[in-house]
Amino acid sequence: MTDADLPHSPERFCLWREVQDTRTRTRLGGAFYLIAWLLCWLFSAAPLQHLGAGLAGSAFFGLMLAARLLHHPPAAGTEAELQRWLDRHWGVILMSSIGWGLAHAWVLLTAGFQPASLIATLATVAFSTAMAFNFAMRRRRAALAIFLLYLPGLATLALGDDSTRAELVTLVFYLSYLILVMNRTHHEYGTMLALELQLLEQRQRLDTLSRTDGLTQLGNRYQFNNLFPAMCANAQRHGSELSLLLMDIDFFKRINDEHGHSMGDACLRAFGERMRAFFRRDSDALLRLGGEEFGVLMPDTSLEQARQLAEQFREDLANQGFQLGGQHLPVTASLGLGCFHERDGGSAEAFFKRVDDALYRAKALGRDRLELAEG
Template identity: 60%
Template sequence: MPNSALPRQTQAFAIWREAQDTRVRTRLGGIYYLLAWLLTWLFSSTPRDLLASGLLFAVFFALMLTLRWLHKLPEQDSPTALQRWIDRHWGLILITSLTWGLLHAWAWSAPQFEPSRLIATLSTVAFSTAMAFNFPMRKGRGISAIFLLYLPGLIALGVNWGEHHALLITLAVYLSYLLLALNRSHREYHATLKMEQQLIEQRERFDLLSRTDSLTQLGNRFEFNNLFPVLVANAQRQQGQLSLVLLDIDFFKRINDEYGHTIGDRCLNAFADRMRQVFRRDSDALLRLGGEEFGVLMLDTSQEQARELAEEFRQNLACKGLAIEEHHLPLTASLGLGSYDPVHDSSAEAFFKRVDDALYRAKEEGRDRLVMAG
């Protein structure tokens, strides 16, 4: 699953992963409860005499299996919805565990199950082992499920202590092992979960760094090259409005030559901050395209709305300039602006060229001006 589909907060991710794992690991378990009961019943000494109860419990385990399969994860991955789903799914698990535990006890109490008692006991061991290793997400619930599987049978064996004490002791020892195994699986599961979360966060940080200009913290050219075609395609498909402003600082080389590159870098950073003050809507994507050239992608924005904001920025910069430490730098910028037009723009490249040509004309016509794309 792509990272974009994963919950971002640690707690939300943990419960999302738990729900995913719980669903995957319970899909086949219900089948084996049904098979174990059919084998225990059909290999008893009098399966016909047990026809009613045999069919009843077969239907019950088939119903539990069906409910597991039909219990789909919620469409919204909110922690509340996922927690509710987990609680309900564990309800199915615990009901199934209790029912099997009681059937195992019945097998050791009723003489007609003598030929198939070993099947019931081996199935109990298998189910409780699977519980210890496959469901360590919630240790308390895992322990409860193991006890529900195990204890009824141990009680039934304990009633006939003299005859079954060896088996009872063996199963009790194995139960202690299962509890230790569950505790270890619980620690390992959550350690793995934490590591997975850290890897995802690390990958997202690397992805953010690769798309962010290190000096101004705006999106970089790589981000623009990935984002721009997608936004143009969306505007094309949905007939939406998309405007692009290209900005170029006038005579920026003079600043580097007169004040040095350190002041030049701070000038670029201050220019980006000024952009944030004017183009401050959440839908505005601010980018540094390279050197002293910047861009703003404006979603759901008409050409006139974009022109007003771009002109506000140009006039603000021309009037106030930039204050860098003790220096006040008079500064202007040339701007090219255009809105996506399916008649003139056959592709993202064509749209960009129209706006880039407008920026070029702004510089050719004397700079410190905004030129609209033709």
Template identity: 60%
Template sequence: MTDADLPRAPNAFRLWREAQHTQSRTRLGGIYYLLAWLLVWGFSAAPGAHLLLGLGTTAFFSLILILRWLHRLPAGHAESDLRRWLDLQAWLVCGNALGWGLVQAWTLQTIDFAPSQSIAAISTIAISAAMAFTFSMDRSRGALAILLLYLPGLAVLLPDAAAHLGELATLALYLSYLLLAQSRSHREYCNTLDLELQLLEQRERMEALGHTDGLTQLGNRHRFNSLFPALLANALRHGSPLSLVLLDIDFFKKVNDEYGHAVGDECLRAFAERMCRAFRRDSDALLRLGGEEFGVLMPDTPLEQARQLAESFRAELAASGFSCQQQWMPLTASLGVGTYDPLRGGSAEALYKRVDDALYRAKEAGRDRLVLAQPEG
């Protein structure tokens, strides 16, 4: 998955990353519950005497293992799907934990399992320690899983607390340590996630700067070169028109020569602001192609609609002019407009040349006018 495929909203990104980490960190856990049970059962005093219990518990841990393996992440980034996946995964992890907690409790009160009590205890310690440090994505569910591992065994020892005081004290102390460690692991996980999100946001800002004209805040030529072919391919795929408007400020060199480059920059910014007001649809891509030349890519826009919008912009610009430093000056533009017809085909380069030729004819004919591009031959 590339950065472009990642969810952009912070909450959605956190949820998606939590689901990713939950899957990768809990994927193998079910195997060790099953293996630990087989060791506990196999090294008990009389495995055959508890055949039904052994096979039933083996089937239980095997079923949870299979369910955890089959529980795949949803394909998209929908928050509802991710939350549902995380909820079910938490149920499976906690079900495993509760199952092992009951196994631990059974070994403590069954004479035949006395030889394997140490195996069960070591397994409980190992599983809970792994839980504290690997299941750090969700603090409350991680803590619940650890408690489910320990509480059944503690409940068995409590009625005869005097005889098991040392064991109870050790288990309680270690349980408190695990809960503290799990809480700390969760904080570290959140800090790492925050850092990852900040780095992603910084990368996006840098990429945006690389595609944005610093003066007008419109897309730059690099943005145009990457976006134009993609939009044309999309138009061909969906059989929809793509219109291109090229705009050139008339006599802009005269503005720079007579009033200075500071006024020229103000003129460019004002021109870009007028474009944003005229071409304000979300689908329109407004760009500064270089110097005083601008462009508008208009997906799903037929030629006549593009012509009307462009002509309205030209007329309003000519009527209002440009005011800077309490001085009014005329401001006009020449425009070329053309449309890609998916039925006729053609390339992005061919469409650009047709519209650029139309822009050239508009300037040759006296400027402050709009000329339509010749249709694709």
């Protein structure tokens, strides 16, 4: 997955990352619950005498394993969908935890399982340790899962004779250690997530800068070269309309020569602002293609609709010019306009050439005019 595919809002990104981490960290966990139960059963005093309990436990932990593996996260979910997936997946985790806690207590209470009691206790320690280190992103839920793993066994040991006291005290002390570790891991995960989010935001800012003209804050030629073929392909695939407007500021070199390059830069910035005032739809792509040449990509816009907008822009520019540096600067522009057509054969290059030719005709015919692309 590229940075462009990642969720952009901080809240959704944090949920998305938590979903990915939870999914990755639970894949193997379910298998170990099943393996631990099979070991307890097979190393009991008489496995065949406990066939029903053995098969029931195996079926339960096998079902929990399948639930973990088959519960796939939403491909591109909303915050509500991601949160719903987490809630359901944590339901499976907590069910596995209480299931193992009861299995541990069963092994300790059942005489025939006494040879496997150490296996069950070690497995409980291992599962609770994994919970503290791997699932501390949800601290309260992880704490609940640890208690569900621990408490049935602790209660069984507490009700036993003096021979279990040492084991009971040791497990209680280890439980307190796990709670401390879980709190520390929770803070570390939050710090890691904040750093990852900061890095993603920096990458997005750099990507935006690489696609933005620094002077006018419009899209640059790099963005046009990436966007234009994709929009042409989309228009052809869906049979929709796509209009392209190319514009050149007339006699821009004269502005630089007579007023200086700082005035020329101010003129380019003002031209970009005027474009934003006329081409205001979110779907329109406003671009500076280089020098004094500009472009507007207008999806789902007919040639006539685009022509009216372009003419209004040209007339306003010719009538109003710009007020820059306390003086009036008369400015006009030559425009070429076309709509993606079947005669282009799906070629973005052919479409661009038709519109570019129209722009050059506008210049050749006296400038300050709009010419439509042939075809």
